[in-house]
Amino acid sequence: MNNKKQQVQAVLGLAILGGLMIAAPVYAGGFATPTYGAQGWGRAFGGGSLFKDDPSAAYNNPAAMAFIDHTVVEQTVDYARVKIKYKGDAYDYKGDPTSSSVIDPNTGIPTSTPRTGNGGQAGFTAWLPTGFAVIPLNERFVLGLSAVVPQGMKSTWDPEWKGRDFAVDTKIETVGVTGSLSFKVNDEFSIGGGAIVQHSSGFVSQNVDLLAAAALSPGLGGAAFPSGVGHALMRVKVDNTSVGWFAGVVWKPTLKDTVGLNYHAKIKNKMDGKYNIYADEGSRSLMTDINPIFGKTLVAQAYPGLNLYPDGANASTQLDIPANAAIDWVHVFDDRLTLGASAMWTQWSSFKDLTLKSDGSTIVSIPYKYRNVWMLSLGGDYKLTNDWTVRAGVANDQTPTRNSTRDPRIPDGDRWFASLGLSYAVRAVPGLTLDGAYSRQFVQEVKLKTQNVDRLGGARLDGKVDSKGEVVSLSASYAF
Template sequence: MNRHTSQRTIRLGSQASLALAVAAALVLPLSAEAGSFKLPTDNAAGWARANAGGSLFANDPTAVYNNPAAMAFFDGPVLQVTGTAIRPSAKFEGAFRDQQGNPTTGNNPNGFAKFIPFPNLAFAAPVNDRLVLGASLTVPYGLVSEYNPTWQGRYFGTKTSVQSIAVSFSAGFKVNDQFSIGAGILGQRTKAQLNSMLDPYGSAAGLLGAPLLGAPQSGDVQLNVDVKKNFAFGYFVGFEFKPTTQDSIGFSYHSKIKQTLSGNYALYGSDAAKNLIALAPVAFPNAGLPALNTSGDRANAVFDMPAFASLDWLHAFNDRFSLAASAKWTDWSSFSTLTLTSHGETLVSLPQGYKDAWVYSIGGDYKLNPKWTLRAGVGYDETPSNIISRDPRIPDGTRRLLGLGVGYQATAHFAVDFGYQHQFVSDARVKLTNQPALGYGTMDGKFKDHGDVLSLTGTYKF
């Protein structure tokens, strides 16, 4: 095959690479919850209970976003500020090899291992005996993973960052002393960043049948993608029912949020490697391949956030001991395909293969005295990912949650809560052969994962 054919081949691989890279950037988990990149919007007490009970505990301001119906039973204005830091860990055990079967050079670092902080703020105030209004700022989705650009798995991804910040306004209405309803709207800003490495000479070797233009791993090209959506909108509804003076049952539903992220991509590397990419459309003008600008260009991806729902229960055995349970569902099966476009032209449409996932948890509070409260909980958190959609950016496995925490009522108006959660993660099996533009490399092994969460909350009742 001649030089033009090889250039064309590299060009085809580069198109697939760009789409795959953006796709990976947008579907990766933060490993704070196995539901891919979805985060619990809880305070420190919620993390300590393994996220059990939702917002049914008395005067819990997370109800503003989680279930606004629970606000209807607040007995006064309340402001809450929470700082949470998550440290996922994912260590790969196995082998990376290039197109020729040689071990990929570099080391094998943990791509996470740092505490990543994010805030949650909420305020709720009764208007009268029946109506309560609230507002919140939450981070319902997030991810940060970063490997060294020279690590062994660089052709499967180096850096990924995804973050959604939501501002919500909601209302809870008490129908009677046993039943309330609530509803809210939210505006969400999402941004994503991805760095990934291409191996054009590995691509050439695979497509030509031999390393005629150069050895794999000898001319890496870095691909960076930055996309965002300033605002997308959704809604949420809920109810709370108190069948007895000791029991509360809550249900909430959050809608799917439709959004298209827009931004730019850029390529960095040697002129020789980039020229192989740029000349490909010239060598094969009738193949119908979209052009990839090696100087950078626009990129767009439809990235809809799935709907989710929660069923919660709280039982107060007495004034000191309360126990709660939750079952939470996320409609991940709706996240079936991710399509990348540039200037209205489809670059690629990729299946994701996600499945609906559930989180089950049970936890509670024990008041030692009027000042101090102890909390604990356990949970089981399914992963929506599978071996089709799992790579170093998606080292996601089913989790078993263990939470512990303590609360201190400093004054009649101010309380401080601390929560810790450890996540025991099942080994995540990974067996992949890369797309042409990523160099035809392979990875075969598993990720040994775990995670830690620290959360601190301050609550002021006016």
């Protein structure tokens, strides 16, 4: 290939990917997100990136790029709509229904009002751009570039809902830029690998019932403080840039079959930032005023070695990105029909807890104890004409969450994906293909029977969460 032409194509690929660094999450199990164009969404990810000329191989399995003999650049925009609804009850640490304090204007005395809200539709809508570029360098080496969002999750509950001591806002997002290289050993076998530089960010807000937490602390010997008095909303925002690697192999045992293996390594990810607390006057005084009995603030007495500062302080947490591995298979039946199947394993057991620290002191540690899971997919393409292709697929995605530790931050359940897709090769612009897909997520209704940690007030939820989601994916790809 002409060197000047290669340079132009590489610059074009980078220019397209460069505009993709602002994204929002489209979620699968846990807080993972699929990394495909509209073609992959239309097949429900069956066959991975092994279908002919699929540029998403640049990230999903770089070895598959070796069998793409021309430059392909693709840009995708996904629109996601997710709805999450809670039905059930909430109780404070004493077993009474959760309440919020209201100041009586006549007496100035706080009185309790039951919280009755179920949180509304605690979901989100989001736009997710993704991009891939595959650029052959010669007959054996192929370069890949991509901008992906491999992790992301968002849930937003009403600020005054009955479970606000568990969650109000949660957002987890990872945006990555990757470079990869494949080597074609022969006409049947290839290998590939790559690296990802990613920026992870997290945002969490929830109410902290300071008096209830103090009542449960050993530092105060089980004092009978009331719950639901005052309002202290903690907001935490952290981020980090980290580096990881991925690799794959592809084997073509027959002229009609392709098998691929890929592995994305675990990425250590320590996130740093700040926390702030927005509190009413009474809750603020618990964190700032010296109690004459203890000679320190009530919060400092309740948690020796820790003091919460309402005006904010440093915050950090370890949120590692789990490893995953997949095996994909694609079979070409004839010139019209191609089917693919995939099995992907994710090592979610590495996510044991979410621990928030400030200058070396633990503010709170929330157990999750995720388990390893599988996602199984089946999908395919049917070529109607030289210009039109239809596709469909189904997938089953296990949740890594457990009944004992599932909470409203990520109220995840097992899900089915059902997808349809369509491609059109634009005759007026040779090399240009437009793809669209619609994917519906049917999420299992799950129980939310969990108790908060003592440091957040020990409240308890007893109910169920019903979730559902849909994704519309649109891609434009151009083959040079």
